[in-house]
Amino acid sequence: MTASSFRAATIAVRVARKTVLAEDICGFELVAADGGALPAASAGAHVDVHLGDGLTRPYSLCHDPAETGRYRLGVLREPASRGGSAAMHGRIAEGDILQISPPRNLFALAEPLAAGRHRLLAGGIGITPILAMAHALHRAGADFRLHYTARSAARMAFRDELAAAPWADRISLHLDDGPAEQRLDLAALLADVRPGDHLYVCGPAGLLAATRAAATAAGWAEAQVHVESFTATPVVTDAAAGSFEVELARSGRVITIAAHQTVLQALHAAGCDLPSSCEQGICGTCLTPVLAGIPDHRDQYLEPDEQAANDQFLPCCSRAKTARLVIDL
Template sequence: MATSDPALLRVRVAAKAPLAEGICGLELVADDGGALPAFSAGAHVDLHLGPGLVRPYSLCNDPAETHRYRLGVLREPASRGGSAAVHDRLALGDTLSISRPRNLFALAEPLNKGRHLLLAGGIGLTPLLAMAQALHRAGADFMLHVAARSAARLAFRDELATAPWSGRVSLHLDDGPEPQRLDLAALLADRRPDDHLYLCGPAGMLAAARAAASAAQWPASHVHVESFGAAAPEAGRDGAPAGSFELELARSGRVILVAPDQTALQALHAAGCELPSSCEQGICGTCLTPVLSGIPDHRDQYLEPNEQAANDQFLPCCSRARSARLVVDL
């Protein structure tokens, strides 16, 4: 499984097939035929799809498996290259480099304490599918609610219907003669002290679920969220588009100007500062950078509200500055 970068794995596309309208499934195996590194439910890998094209995708197979990684990839209408590359260019038998699994969306331990409520919207089902398999094996109490616009756009439908834990699955489809939409207020009102809530889906669904959870007094530490799309950038405090600002690199004293039409990450890369990055949407946390001075304008979906309020770190792939300069630990 050797690659030019020892931190990466070399894998081969062992299977590729449509899962639903606009969604394809991938099965990746080690190119050398060996076992793949173990992963925990909720983990993702970064696919290296071309020069400068690295995208994270959640693993959806049973975490007990070490012979393969399974992924489900939605073709994004406004794709920045990642999903289009998977759908259009990646073919059966192709080899590519991927990162080792990382988990920013893990199940709360111990698994058998309290109930686990999994809420998926569309392709947000992928990490929750792995969670359901892990929870079933552990004998834990859980329910998986899956919302989709139509049956045609619901991935893994056969698997959800035939899994040994299919009795713990509830589908909520917008189409059909009797649409069964997800009633978040009613669902989240039934809360016990040790319950945990897991959310993955589009921004609108996440916002509604978070609001319902807050209204039902779910503790923030018991609400676990992963998004697969970035929120729209916000305007500055005065309502005007954010302008330029400066980044001071504390280790060298170098000052880099970030133009209004570029991200801080782009400015850093253009200046030769090779800061690691992946999603470039403020979701994965790969480019998280310590802030020593100044006030960031947080636009990410990775940091918790209290972490953003501390203003001691920011994600330069999407966040900007409320002060004229940020001094960062680079």
């Protein structure tokens, strides 16, 4: 078994439309290059976009999940872009053919959709998966409200679309530079929690941390709070755990992973040409089969059951619970 066997085949798509959604935010409409239907995508799903030169980035889908003829993305141009958002904004044009992964969902709505109340909270570009969720909840006849916060109106994507939505009366917009009564009040938003209620939040790290704290203070159970981050928790090394070994099964070579290194760093330093992209455990580019040993999973890519199988891991962030891992390289 090889590392590539764990990765699903890519889908060729054409950029049918590229638009400006807001300040520093571009929208992309993708259709199948062969003119056919695209795989169904549930609300909260994302695709990995392959941008060439080993660059792969995950982007949430923001279209109505009932649609199969197109995917829609909203991409924020990051000031400190490592290549992904800069390429999407500056290099990708209408008519271009891209390779993407099939949709994958790590931020799914809790079933059944019509049960309980759903509170959707988006900050900035975090509106992308939240928008798809609102479409799905409306179709299911669910009780929901959407709260969208941004630094200014100029930075709010999809404003016209939201205003025209059949569920526009369920939307509250919050602006950091607006009047006090329009700013986000987390305590008020999260008050009156009941069993069966669910909270979904996506946005910058500060919003996620503040929302978690406010939800805990308001009595929300951990299982009721669902969080999506576009930036992974920084990869940290664990000096207290010391080093461990990685054996390359094909050559028998053994590489020592120091406490201050990630496995990926050690492999690259040893001359192993393992593809990588985000180096944060989000995109899955460096996914590698594990033949023996138990990984210490620290990624946000694998599903819990996939992590529990311990037959693959993300060397850019994960480590080992055993003294040695044998990997298929």
